[in-house]
Amino acid sequence: MTASDRPTFFIDWCLGKSVASALIVAGAKVEHHGDHFAQNMLDVNWLPIVGDRGWIVLTKDQALGTNELELRAIASANVKVFSLVSGNLTRQQMAALFAKSLNQLEKFAKGNQAPFIAKVYRNGRVQLWRSQTQLLKLLD
Template sequence: MAKLTFYFDRCFGKRLPEFLERANPPFSVEHQHNKRNRFPQDMSDDAWLKICGERGWVAFTHDSKFQHLEVEALAIKQHKVAGFAIWGAQMPTWDKVCLFVRGYPKMMEIIKSEKPPYLYRLRSNARLVKVNLR
């Protein structure tokens, strides 16, 4: 398997993605605020989901409503995005890192075994639940 790229949407800000990137993980890190990709601050969810699908990036969001938003659910399906919605948008960065690390092995199992499109929700107990994209 080629080295994966994990993309963190603007809901994450800079702290978590930059922390992960500095930890030298077994995946590349991209995020909305990264100057390398020059994504506009007001980029629509559909636009960044399209990029993730085209580039084979795994998408991460804190948006708990993704499966209820018609445009986002359609974009995940249309662009064949592998996606994870992570609980804890209001939690301190350290708690987010801990949850991400706890969920990482299970997320990797899904990434290796399931063909996109899909969206899973990583809950506060590190349990992954598949989301029905309608």
């Protein structure tokens, strides 16, 4: 994948700068939450902006996939979200996992229509959790 073809990953505040740094070293285009929004900004407020910019969200915030308002925000903003399943990893472990999974994340994002939420497992496996169809039904 050439640099111009690469998506931009938006690193949620909860993942920290170490994940952003590791992805940059791995060759990813990255934007960090703290460079654009206040730490305590509600997800429903930043999701539409991230969606407008076409950025792909990386998070470990499990509520992002279960909270009705946040699910609706993901659906209406047409956002692609990857959520780390094991939130109790160290920052270094999270950084290494996302960096190791970068090519798989990019391929998955390219091959699946927004909006979606996919889970990223400790072993690097990526699996669709909330599909475009499921998320768009929330807007009916």
